[in-house]
Amino acid sequence: MGRLRAAAFAVWDFIVGDDWRVALGVIVAIAVTALVATSSVDAWWVLPVAVVAVLADSLRRAARAARRG
Amino acid sequence: MSGAEFGLALSVFLACAVEAVEALTIVLAVGSTRSWSSAFWGVAAATAALAAIVAALGPALTALPIDVLRVAVGGLLLVFGLQWLRKAIMRASGLKALHDEEAAFAQETEAARAAALASGFDGYSFTIAFKGVLLEGLEVAFIVLTFGANQHRIALAALAAGIAIAAVVGAGVAVRRPLARVPENAMKFAVGVMLTSFGMFWGAEGAGASWPGADAALLVIVPALLAVSLGTVALIRRGARAGASAISEPAPAGG
Numbered sequence: 001m002g003r004l005r006a007a008a009f010a011v012w013d014f015i016v017g018d019d020w021r022v023a024l025g026v027i028v029a030i031a032v033t034a035l036v037a038t039s040s041v042d043a044w045w046v047l048p049v050a051v052v053a054v055l056a057d058s059l060r061r062a063a064r065a066a067r068r069g
Numbered sequence: 070m071s072g073a074e075f076g077l078a079l080s081v082f083l084a085c086a087v088e089a090v091e092a093l094t095i096v097l098a099v100g101s102t103r104s105w106s107s108a109f110w111g112v113a114a115a116t117a118a119l120a121a122i123v124a125a126l127g128p129a130l131t132a133l134p135i136d137v138l139r140v141a142v143g144g145l146l147l148v149f150g151l152q153w154l155r156k157a158i159m160r161a162s163g164l165k166a167l168h169d170e171e172a173a174f175a176q177e178t179e180a181a182r183a184a185a186l187a188s189g190f191d192g193y194s195f196t197i198a199f200k201g202v203l204l205e206g207l208e209v210a211f212i213v214l215t216f217g218a219n220q221h222r223i224a225l226a227a228l229a230a231g232i233a234i235a236a237v238v239g240a241g242v243a244v245r246r247p248l249a250r251v252p253e254n255a256m257k258f259a260v261g262v263m264l265t266s267f268g269m270f271w272g273a274e275g276a277g278a279s280w281p282g283a284d285a286a287l288l289v290i291v292p293a294l295l296a297v298s299l300g301t302v303a304l305i306r307r308g309a310r311a312g313a314s315a316i317s318e319p320a321p322a323g324g
Binding site: 016029030034055 | 140143144145147148149151152154155156158159164165207208265268269272273275276277278279280281286290293294297298301305308309
């Protein structure tokens with residue numbers, strides 16, 4: 001069980017990394033793209049906007065944590 | 070070679086070179102302080118494990134329907150690319166220490182000297198070399214598989230990875246020292262931008278969106294993301310300088 005948990009943690013760490021919110025943001029953004037693509041509105045812009053927002057949010061939290069020491 | 074294929078080869082080459090430099094540092098540390106032969110066995114075992122992973126997952130990935138493959142690969146590349154880009158921006162802006170191969174080599178060497186030395190086959194050297202190469206190599210295997218499968222060019226991706234490994238190992242054998250002068254952060258920055266750009270492109274296409282200009286959209290996405298990332302580095306640096314000067318300046322006396 002211990003090894004199984006360690007393996008699961010290693011896979012999580014490998015794919016998701018330091019900030020799980022980035023992975024969640026990507027999943028939500030792709031889902032929104034798929035939803036918008038079913039309408040008559042262009043959907044290509046959703047991911048670029050989401051990427052900039054997710055990256056900015058993650059870096060803002062990292063900068064705040066760094067300032068707190 | 071098309072622009073997308075060139076992007077594939079360049080991304081894989083840079084990512085593989087960076088990971089190979091880090092793996093080389095670990096192998097050099099245990100090899101030079103303990104046992105070269107055991108370290109080489111560790112490298113060989115890890116290489117075989119990585120080859121088995123690529124051989125098993127490659128055909129499975131290419132068998133997926135193209136839209137499923139693009140959305141899955143796009144999503145994974147985005148998550149992975151944003152990790153690389155986030156760390157590279159943090160290092161470039163001073164929020165995180167730059168990766169230092171000399172320091173990593175010294176740390177590994179000290180740990181290798183501290184561990185008990187066995188006669189004959191050295192399990193410590195084997196294990197450290199195996200883990201180092203496998204963990205660094207997994208990221209490369211992932212990038213080779215996702216990029217290669219999506220464009221049905223796994224052979225091209227594997228060739229770019231092989232050339233990068235040969236170049237790094239060749240340089241390492243020549244100098245017999247960690248490759249501290251390799252601009253690792255700049256290379257990681259470039260890989261982060263490429264992975265995230267291709268992830269956006271394929272993820273959106275897989276989800277049903279159409280890019281203006283089709284494949285030519287990548288010629289806008291990559292430089293635009295690079296500009297946003299460099300601008301973010303400048304903004305964070307400026308914020309840090311403003312914070313530092315506010316701390317160093319004495320507060321005005323009185324009300």
